[in-house]
Amino acid sequence: MKAWQFSPGETPPLALVEQARPVARRGAVVVRMRAVPLLSYLGDYVRGSLARHYQYPEQPFVIGTNGVGVVEAVGEGVHHYKPGQAVLVHPYVMSTENVDDPVEVLSGLTGTGPQSTGLLNDWPDGSLSEFAAVPATVPVSLEGLTHIAWERLASLGKFIVPFGGLRRGRLAAGETVIVNGASGYFGAAAVLLALAMGAERVVATARDVSALQTLAAMDKRVRPVALGGSIEHDTAALREATDGGAHMAFDMVGRACDANSTLSALGALRRRGRLVLMGSMSVPLPLDYGQMLINQWEVIGHFMYSAEDSRRLIRLVRAGLLDLEAVRLQQYALEELPQAMDAAARMRGLDCTVVKLNG
Incomplete structure (x- = not known):
């Protein structure tokens, strides 16, 4: 598959590479990505001007945060997702251990402190690739919204x-x-x-x-x-x-x-x-x-959102209370990520820059 791999400290730090598709390990879901919205500051992130604010995995990783796509495969221990389901994915991964303060990371972007290093290395990769592996705690079903174009569904990340x-x-x-x-x-x-x-x-x-x-x-x-x-x-x-x-x-x-x-x-x-x-x-x-x-x-x-928040957001759209048509979209192909990052840096208000993948 094709993926945008980020290697902090190298020249150039970002490259479109061919790599093996991820495997659906236990407790994980592999998603064929269809569309990925970009953060406005992704270009600054890649250039390193924001490096002091971020914690990177210990190896090169695929960048990208939110996205929408179709479940390709599920690993053992996954009971609610099946191949062919349309889903929203996001970067917010939290340890599922029963402790007072579980660690959390944003896959494809950053950890949240020294204690999150292990979790970040477990789930380093983000969404700017043809296939993405995510914990089964991450996907959100897009049931009832599949009549909406992928690029517009990607604006849910906004x-x-x-x-x-x-x-x-x-x-x-x-x-x-x-x-x-x-x-x-x-x-x-x-x-x-x-x-x-x-x-x-x-x-x-x-x-x-x-x-x-x-x-x-x-x-x-x-x-x-x-x-x-x-x-x-x-x-x-x-x-x-x-x-x-x-x-x-x-x-x-x-x-x-x-x-x-x-x-x-x-x-x-x-x-x-x-x-x-x-x-x-x-x-x-x-x-x-x-x-x-x-x-x-x-x-x-407040930092990020809960799993219930993501489900309720889908319900708002499904109920017709939140109209995604209000968002102004700009679309780019996966190979055009550098140009897309430049466009994302100019976003204001209701703008959303989206990379569209897999047809």
């Missing part, structure tokens, strides 16, 4: 991360939510998800006015607020847009170099509101102890 955060924040139908970073790849998806989950109002915040206007045009429940950088002024604008305060704020700003927009979203919560942190920030997040206490605010740091 939604699964923010969906995990919105569910962790307990977003309920009828609530008002602020999405901070709504012009970004995951932030725009969070706006659509909040609408699908029944939010009464979604306040979309960012500094990109045109991206906010696009989101606002999709549904009358979306209110755009362009941030200016002043905590005081931005908090006041958000409180006005939420009619006095939001029940929840979802922070998805990536690589933030200041905490201003996050603190503005926090300050715009009503009493007993929740702030979910899923973005990234290069500076500390200063919290006012007294304000946290008086307002009984809840701040939740």
Whole structure:
């Protein structure tokens, strides 16, 4: 099979190679990949500019995170998946041992600390290959969605991360939510998800006015607020847009170099509101102890999603509550990954760059 193999430290670090197809070992499923969405920063990852943030397997590995395809083979001990089933796969692998703090990794991307080295070496490879082997805990059935084109189903990878955060924040139908970073790849998806989950109002915040206007045009429940950088002024604008305060704020700003927009979203919560942190920030997040206490605010740091989140996401699409047609697709062949990574780096809002495989 063909696969994009990443060898950190070598020149070039990334190569399209021919290698043996993976075997369906015990507890594993082999998937014939059909379409793979790309992360916006995959090019920077390959070039090594983000290396200090990532932990690599101890051998060259296939890169790629999410994807969709068809089960090709199953190993011993797999009881629910059969060859021919359409599935979504994702990179989030967690140890199944019955311990308080099971290790976890993102196959095809990174470990999560020294304790995850063993698991990362067990499951190093990602989705940018014609066939991918994954633990049987990973696939999610796409039953009822096979009428949708593979490349559009691949855009589920854009939604699964923010969906995990919105569910962790307990977003309920009828609530008002602020999405901070709504012009970004995951932030725009969070706006659509909040609408699908029944939010009464979604306040979309960012500094990109045109991206906010696009989101606002999709549904009358979306209110755009362009941030200016002043905590005081931005908090006041958000409180006005939420009619006095939001029940929840979802922070998805990536690589933030200041905490201003996050603190503005926090300050715009009503009493007993929740702030979910899923973005990234290069500076500390200063919290006012007294304000946290008086307002009984809840701040939740959240990483990725649960197995149940992935199943519920499929149900949202199957029920017609989340329309994948809203996503703007760009498609590339497997051999065109370098060009696809360049396109992915330019993604904004509802864009999604997909590599299509196997016809």
